[in-house]
Amino acid sequence: MKPFTYERARSPAEAAAAAARRPGAKFIAGGTNLLDLMKLQIEVPAHLIDVNGLALDKVEPTPEGGLRIGALVRNTDLAADERVRRDYAVLSRALLAGATGQLRNKATTAGNLLQRTRCPYFYDTAQPCNKRQPGSGCAAIGGFTRPLAVIGGSEACIATNPSDMAVAMRALDAVVETVRPDGTTRSIPIAEFHRLPGGTPHIETALEAGELITAVTLPPPAGGRQFYRKVRDRASYAFALVSVAAVVQRDGTGRVALGGVAHKPWRVEGAEAELRRGAKPAMAAILDGARPTPENAFKLALAERTLASVLAEARG
Amino acid sequence: MPASDTPSVTRRSAMAGAAASAAAASLPPVALAQAPSAAAPAGALEAPVTATLSLTVNGEAQSLELDTRTTLLDALREHLHLTGTKKGCDHGQCGACTVILDGKRVYSCLTLAVMHEGDAVTTIEGLGRPDSLHPMQAAFVKHDGYQCGYCTPGQICASVAMLEEIKAGIPSHVTADLTAAAQTTAEEIRERMSGNICRCGAYSNILDAITEVAERQA
Numbered sequence: 001m002k003p004f005t006y007e008r009a010r011s012p013a014e015a016a017a018a019a020a021r022r023p024g025a026k027f028i029a030g031g032t033n034l035l036d037l038m039k040l041q042i043e044v045p046a047h048l049i050d051v052n053g054l055a056l057d058k059v060e061p062t063p064e065g066g067l068r069i070g071a072l073v074r075n076t077d078l079a080a081d082e083r084v085r086r087d088y089a090v091l092s093r094a095l096l097a098g099a100t101g102q103l104r105n106k107a108t109t110a111g112n113l114l115q116r117t118r119c120p121y122f123y124d125t126a127q128p129c130n131k132r133q134p135g136s137g138c139a140a141i142g143g144f145t146r147p148l149a150v151i152g153g154s155e156a157c158i159a160t161n162p163s164d165m166a167v168a169m170r171a172l173d174a175v176v177e178t179v180r181p182d183g184t185t186r187s188i189p190i191a192e193f194h195r196l197p198g199g200t201p202h203i204e205t206a207l208e209a210g211e212l213i214t215a216v217t218l219p220p221p222a223g224g225r226q227f228y229r230k231v232r233d234r235a236s237y238a239f240a241l242v243s244v245a246a247v248v249q250r251d252g253t254g255r256v257a258l259g260g261v262a263h264k265p266w267r268v269e270g271a272e273a274e275l276r277r278g279a280k281p282a283m284a285a286i287l288d289g290a291r292p293t294p295e296n297a298f299k300l301a302l303a304e305r306t307l308a309s310v311l312a313e314a315r316g
Numbered sequence: 317m318p319a320s321d322t323p324s325v326t327r328r329s330a331m332a333g334a335a336a337s338a339a340a341a342s343l344p345p346v347a348l349a350q351a352p353s354a355a356a357p358a359g360a361l362e363a364p365v366t367a368t369l370s371l372t373v374n375g376e377a378q379s380l381e382l383d384t385r386t387t388l389l390d391a392l393r394e395h396l397h398l399t400g401t402k403k404g405c406d407h408g409q410c411g412a413c414t415v416i417l418d419g420k421r422v423y424s425c426l427t428l429a430v431m432h433e434g435d436a437v438t439t440i441e442g443l444g445r446p447d448s449l450h451p452m453q454a455a456f457v458k459h460d461g462y463q464c465g466y467c468t469p470g471q472i473c474a475s476v477a478m479l480e481e482i483k484a485g486i487p488s489h490v491t492a493d494l495t496a497a498a499q500t501t502a503e504e505i506r507e508r509m510s511g512n513i514c515r516c517g518a519y520s521n522i523l524d525a526i527t528e529v530a531e532r533q534a
């Protein structure tokens with residue numbers, strides 16, 4: 001790790017202001033992604049702003065009948081929250097499918113949303129990577145692509161977003177709340193929060209420099225039967241090859257978001273009308289325009305079959 | 317820096333090379349550095365930065381002066397000489413460094429010591445002693461829940477805290493009904509212990525040891 005100075009933030013607005021003021025500053029929450037990357041010098045913050053003391057660790061009802069999840073609510077606590085288990089089961093399931101008990105005890109809502117890709121070349125500092133070092137090239141294209149994106153990639157980057165939680169939040173139409181360094185706040189729909197790589201894969205979200213996530217809000221419960229099915233190379237403690245977050249209503253309509261296939265949680269609202277016709281037409285519409293490599297084309301079939309098994313279970 | 321706990325060390329005074337100890341005396345944690353080198357990333361520091369820290373380890377109050385980069389794992393092993401906690405991967409991928417932090421199991425390799433001012437840590441040394449083993453330690457001995465023993469302190473700390481998680485009603489990936497209380501089945505224990513890898517493959521004996529303790533507690 002490179003040396004860094006450290007401070008504890010006292011309020012969200014002050015944390016954001018401090019982050020904008022200090023060159024090379026970063027927030028640290030659970031630390032489970034940031035420290036991993038700092039040890040490899042993939043992240044080299046000169047200053048850490050510890051946000052753990054901010055009172056953003058509660059899950060509260062909203063006036064609209066939804067839930068407001070503080071940025072610092074730990075993944076374990078969110079998954080175990082009674083209201084989440086009952087009304088937003090897809091979110092509990094996604095959280096519990098990710099990482100391990102030890103990691104979930106530390107990992108926070110905001111940190112999980114901002115965790116960086118697991119592309120093996122991003123992690124290998126001897127390789128070119130546009131995300132790690134803008135303009136250096138992409139070692140993954142033409143390399144080992146099995147875990148990488150099949151849709152939404154660019155000539156610059158074909159990495160995937162590794163979060164399970166974010167996929168469920170995409171299916172639930174969550175909204176990310178933030179405070180900016182000038183003290184103003186805003187709400188970013190999850191659909192607009194994560195970006196596709198385009199020509200700037202190092203810019204991963206809609207956040208501005210110094211902008212702090214304060215909460216994620218969920219709209220009133222979507223009802224239906226909720227599923228998060230994750231397919232991976234081992235039964236636990238592994239990232240998704242493909243995952244399906246689904247909310248399926250009694251009449252067969254519903255919502256589907258995919259993990260493991262793109263640079264962001266992948267959801268195509270316009271394709272969801274096909275759900276009543278079955279997994280094949282629905283997944284064909286969701287993954288329309290996919291550009292897999294021979295190594296990761298299996299993800300298309302896997303996504304369709306995973307959705308088929310979810311729909312079969314939903315029908316009972 | 318009015319926005320924080322950090323003492324009033326400005327960028328300019330930091331670059332002028334003020335002494336770390338002077339600021340350390342005022343209020344932890346501390347921020348100091350030398351001038352950044354030309355080619356380094358924004359705000360890059362060259363000299364290590366130290367901070368002071370007080371926390372409780374196995375019931376004993378400890379005060380440390382540490383490089384801010386020190387992980388909780390290195391603070392325990394290198395500074396407090398509690399070498400029972402092991403370093404396997406140092407990247408959150410093996411579980412050897414598992415300790416119990418304010419009652420919850422965590423990987424001590426993926427958290428900074430300075431982030432734990434005032435916290436209480438329990439390591440394998442604090443769970444029990446050779447002449448008064450914790451029931452989980454005794455069960456691991458009885459069931460031969462190890463071969464080389466390297467993963468064992470992490471396995472034991474993780475399993476003790478894991479049984480508390482089940483008691484607290486925290487569900488897992490294999491819990492069939494999210495709205496019902498979780499059970500202490502073999503399937504549940506295996507999933508919940510997946511964050512502790514055993515290269516020797518002592519898993520079935522580890523499961524037996526944990527199951528015995530769980531049944532005794534039930």
Ligand SMILES: Cc1cc2nc3c(=O)[nH]c(=O)nc-3n(C[C@H](O)[C@H](O)[C@H](O)COP(=O)(O)OP(=O)(O)OC[C@H]3O[C@@H](n4cnc5c(N)ncnc54)[C@H](O)[C@@H]3O)c2cc1C
Pocket residue numbers: 026027028029030031032033034035036051071097098099100103106107108109110111112113114115162163164165211212213214237238239240407408409
């Ligand atoms: C071995 C291993 C296996 C894993 N497996 C999975 C898995 O299967 N599925 C999965 O989804 N995840 C997995 N994870 C990733 C884990 O979920 C993330 O590391 C965790 O969610 C990050 O949260 P954190 O609070 O620790 O973030 P940190 O590491 O503290 O921060 C991550 C990023 O978020 C920023 N940040 C933190 N809080 C805020 C805030 N309030 N506002 C703005 N920025 C902020 C930080 O600056 C940093 O850039 C795994 C991790 C490891 C190490």
Ligand code: SF4
Pocket residue numbers: 117119120121122128129130131132137138139140141148156157158159201
């Ligand atoms: S796919 Fe993206 S993250 Fe991976 S090497 Fe290419 S640019 Fe880097």
Ligand code: FES
Pocket residue numbers: 402403404405406407408409410411412413414423424425426
């Ligand atoms: S040493 Fe911490 S998980 Fe491996």
Ligand code: FES
Pocket residue numbers: 461462463464465466467468513514515516517518
């Ligand atoms: S006993 Fe050797 S690694 Fe588990």
